Amino acid sequence: MSDVILEIRDVETYYGKIHALRGISFSVEAGEIVTLLGANGAGKSTTLRTISGLNRAKAGSISFMGEEITTKSPHEIVSMGLIHVPEGRRIFKGMTIKENLELGSFTLKDESERRRRMEHVYELFPVLHERRQRDAALLSGGEQQMLAMGRALMTDTKLLLLDEPSMGLAPFMVQGIMKIIKRLNAEGVTILLVEQNAKAALKLADYGYVLETGEIVVKGKAGKLQQDESIVKAYLGE
Amino acid sequence: MSTLDILLQQLANGLILGSFYALVALGYTMVYGIIKLLNFAHGDLYMCGAFIGFLFLSLVSGLLGESWGGILCSMILSMITVGLLGVLIQRVAYLPMLAAPRLSILITALAVSMVLSNGVMALTDGEYEAFSTDLGFEGLEMGNVFVTYTQIALVVSAALLMVTLFFFINRTMYGKAMRAIAIDQDACRLMGINVNKVITLTFFIGSALAAAAGVMAGVYYGSVHFFMGFVIGLKAFTAAVIGGIGSIRGAMLGGLVLGLLEAFGTQIPFIGSEWKDVFSFGILILLLVFKPTGLLGKTEIERM
Ligand SMILES: Nc1ncnc2c1ncn2[C@@H]1O[C@H](COP(=O)(O)OP(=O)(O)OP(=O)(O)O)[C@@H](O)[C@H]1O
Numbered sequence A: 001m002s003d004v005i006l007e008i009r010d011v012e013t014y015y016g017k018i019h020a021l022r023g024i025s026f027s028v029e030a031g032e033i034v035t036l037l038g039a040n041g042a043g044k045s046t047t048l049r050t051i052s053g054l055n056r057a058k059a060g061s062i063s064f065m066g067e068e069i070t071t072k073s074p075h076e077i078v079s080m081g082l083i084h085v086p087e088g089r090r091i092f093k094g095m096t097i098k099e100n101l102e103l104g105s106f107t108l109k110d111e112s113e114r115r116r117r118m119e120h121v122y123e124l125f126p127v128l129h130e131r132r133q134r135d136a137a138l139l140s141g142g143e144q145q146m147l148a149m150g151r152a153l154m155t156d157t158k159l160l161l162l163d164e165p166s167m168g169l170a171p172f173m174v175q176g177i178m179k180i181i182k183r184l185n186a187e188g189v190t191i192l193l194v195e196q197n198a199k200a201a202l203k204l205a206d207y208g209y210v211l212e213t214g215e216i217v218v219k220g221k222a223g224k225l226q227q228d229e230s231i232v233k234a235y236l237g238e
Numbered sequence B: 001m002s003t004l005d006i007l008l009q010q011l012a013n014g015l016i017l018g019s020f021y022a023l024v025a026l027g028y029t030m031v032y033g034i035i036k037l038l039n040f041a042h043g044d045l046y047m048c049g050a051f052i053g054f055l056f057l058s059l060v061s062g063l064l065g066e067s068w069g070g071i072l073c074s075m076i077l078s079m080i081t082v083g084l085l086g087v088l089i090q091r092v093a094y095l096p097m098l099a100a101p102r103l104s105i106l107i108t109a110l111a112v113s114m115v116l117s118n119g120v121m122a123l124t125d126g127e128y129e130a131f132s133t134d135l136g137f138e139g140l141e142m143g144n145v146f147v148t149y150t151q152i153a154l155v156v157s158a159a160l161l162m163v164t165l166f167f168f169i170n171r172t173m174y175g176k177a178m179r180a181i182a183i184d185q186d187a188c189r190l191m192g193i194n195v196n197k198v199i200t201l202t203f204f205i206g207s208a209l210a211a212a213a214g215v216m217a218g219v220y221y222g223s224v225h226f227f228m229g230f231v232i233g234l235k236a237f238t239a240a241v242i243g244g245i246g247s248i249r250g251a252m253l254g255g256l257v258l259g260l261l262e263a264f265g266t267q268i269p270f271i272g273s274e275w276k277d278v279f280s281f282g283i284l285i286l287l288l289v290f291k292p293t294g295l296l297g298k299t300e301i302e303r304m
């Protein structure tokens, strides 16, 4: 029996008059890695921003672990264990790496739990431990991505939304990040992965959706999508 | 008095003046850091703090006297009341304007400033009120330099408040959230931070610090007046800019630097104390020309 952890139904989102999401529906099952693909401007980031509450859906409904979250504010959604790592990482430059991680645990009340999670993050990303007292702005792009992901794991994370974690990274770094995603998933975190790098994402994922101008145009098992050259050519520009 | 004595005496005066400036500048800089608003009503909160402290002191003096017990109690009550007043202003006047163009909220701040100062003027008929305390005139004498215990206590209280704030900002989760919101609000939301709550807290703390400075100024000068917030508002703004607006340490440093510069400035031949405001705003202009980001400010420059 598989459990649906995230369910999106007929969601529409606007930026002023721009109709960015035109009624999309999909679901994510607990324990899966699901990837959301699409070209620039397709609406991938908007989908994630609508789920985490940064943008408000104008129509439709979103539920997480059986609870309706469509009109909840981001901080309430985070405290339920739905964590969004945004496009461009958005780490706090000017604060130390350790402080960045602590902020990730803002919703935790228990100090020992905070310490335990920080150790886990340091074990996943040893470079963060080495530089913990340094300004986060001094990290390289790949290290910033590690910090953004580490920060998202500082709480009781059940579903992780990742927006283009491989953006701007050297190929070996992309591999490293993908490995980490796989490991987190094995540790029990469900993952919704937005990627432009369709090949890397489909290799990892169980299931995939392709977005085009605010609508889902293709969906299927990742293995199937991977083999279907026409899909990759038509929608993913490769 | 020798020149050295004069300089030492001015050092003491400068520290007192500087700690008032620093306390008020902190609120300016915290609010600017978190919502990029120059809160022109901030000096008026200092003035309200002085008056409310004056009111509470006359209420509690029967019980606690007009010495430190009564003063401390009325200062704390004034900090809480003015803190809540600051929160009310944020909720009613500023929150609805956050999405509007920057200039609109700036004009709102000017309006709030006028409402507060004119309100107090109407209530007090524009009169000076004597802030009567019972602290005596004893003090420390070092050579020809004399500092009263009251003056020492004022500087120490200001320092304690600043150390507490520094600890809060750097060591507590809410303090860290405050700094993080100044960097990236949306990212803070994704950390589970209730951004509006933290903004409210910032207004509370900034306003309470201004109120503390207001009560201290009442004790120091012996009287309060509806117009007392105007000049110190500008001075605190100057101090915040000297230190680098948005920077907490900068506000503390800027306040002290400005206080000391003013105190010593009055000793320069031909620049008597009546020129001291010209002197401090002259410094502001010079700084804006040569180092617009202030002593500890970031390189980001924004046009209002
Ligand atoms: N803040 C905004 N204001 C106005 N329009 C926006 C805003 N953000 C996105 N859009 C528009 O919404 C649509 C979807 O954008 P979105 O950022 O979700 O795309 P994306 O799939 O994430 O693209 P990319 O791969 O470039 O990140 C685009 O047409 C974009 O121009």
Ligand SMILES: [Mg+2]
Pocket: A044, A045, A046, A087, A163
């Ligand atoms: Mg995007």
